[in-house]
Amino acid sequence: MDNKYETIIGLEVHVQLDTDSKIFCSCSTEFGREPNTNTCPICLGLPGSLPVLNKKAVDYLLMTGLALNCEIASYSKFDRKNYFYPDLPKAYQISQYDLPLAKNGHINVKTKEGEHRIGITRIHLEEDAGKLIHEGSIDSSSGSLVDYNRTGVPLAEIVSEPDIRTPEQAREYLKHLKKTLEYLKVSDCNMEEGSLRCDANISLRPYGQKEFGTKVELKNMNSFKAIEKALEYEQKRQRKFIESNKDIIQETRTWDENKNITISMRGKEEANDYRYFPEPDLVPIEIDQESESKIKDNLPELPNKRKNRFINKYNIPEYDAEVLTDTRELADFFEDCVLEYNDPKEVSNWVMGEFLRLINEEKMSISDTKINGKLLADMLKLIEKGTISTKIAKTVFAEIFYTGKSPKDIVEEKGLKQISDQDKLEEIVKDIIADNPDVIEDIKNGKDRAIGFLVGQVMKETKGKANPQMVNKMFKEKIKQI
């Protein structure tokens, strides 16, 4: 944004891992249940209760680490992070301090300035905290209500290096991260339900300076758009401060979605001192080469790899491949269809066109629709055979999309078969010629394009069912004879 100051951004992302039970107890992780009904002595932190680690949470974290090019720790342990806040019934959070399960990874992001590698410092496993609801307004409230259902839901905390230089890179990093997690199926990454949360650190420094400037932590941004906007706002605010020789205070600021500004949440009165120490109730984790390889070998094909394979194997444009691999479900849909109908570009056109148009219009997810790759392939075969016109196919497509009926049945039921009957078409063509003497005159005078208008009239007459190629040919022949 400016050639005097360099922006330094680091992101801290918390992702809920999509396990059935909590990280240290057998309570359900289901979202939206009645308050405190998913709790037990362990996640309530009652005296004498002991945590036992969920194997799936560890596996999911290792998958995430490997997919993000991390080194996996051969020896790892949990630690207590101590602080007082009522969302933590134990007065400490079980987290990982000096020996995280994964570290030293990276993500490559592409922006208009080119490709950029963003380091991942570490990924560790920890427990989520409960939810606080303040009674009345914040100022006048007399108390807060605590729901511990979320307490103990497994979280992966993914910390980036301060390698991000623009708000756009931050957004691309998050998009890539989310896409990877969705491909791995380790998290649903639903920002509205809080299963993906992001905090950002941002500071500015003059180009060429080695030391970092004073950083500010940004919180409460609940969409990628909000994160980008908050970072852009903060960039401008800090630059103004530096240029007018005011000190930037190291503090936490919250993003105000309505006013589009960041607001100070009071400076940190004391440095955070969490007095970490090893969690004595849990034993250490050791991961040998064999188990690491096993997880690595079972990773699904990741977005970038799949995209490149699509370009090479199916010979489709890079843009198509990018769109089609945006989610694992969409890529699967495309490949299922190509398996049955071997014209990848045609399939891609339908998937990116009608399919995504309806999905976006209806705000549906792919699993909500009734169509699948095989049904789309069946429909494309009907077009190829000339049973239906491309125009009618759109109607058929929408019907499959909503009902899941076979295209053949839909065509029968609704009488959508293309009219390729020579005599029938000839009759209509004759009528149209008789009705449009002016247009015929134009065509005879060399305005060939007007034939399109006549074909359109036939299509209108037949509700789109006429075979347009046949009609076009007929007009040419007939007009020549006049």
Added chain:
Amino acid sequence: MIDQKEVKYIANLASLKLSEDQVKKFSKQLSDILDYIEKLDELKTDNIRPTSYTVPVKNVLRDDVVKDSLDIKKVLKNAPERSNNQFRVPKIMDEEKK
């Protein structure tokens, strides 16, 4: 040596209110304890890995299976105050600690 400033700092982290007399008293006691523990520094530990755990057990894991949670009545049984099946706690001033 744990000076009085440090005692106050630790007390604050632990949300304890100490009188000036107590600060003085604990400063001496905590220093004495640390001095005593420092005796361990006499041991040569150059080739010993820091010990976090004393029992040779590792990788204790459970399968990801949901079991019944505690009955809501029992969950809230010890709560001094409750409202709508939630724990009611005093107003929290320090929002940014989260």
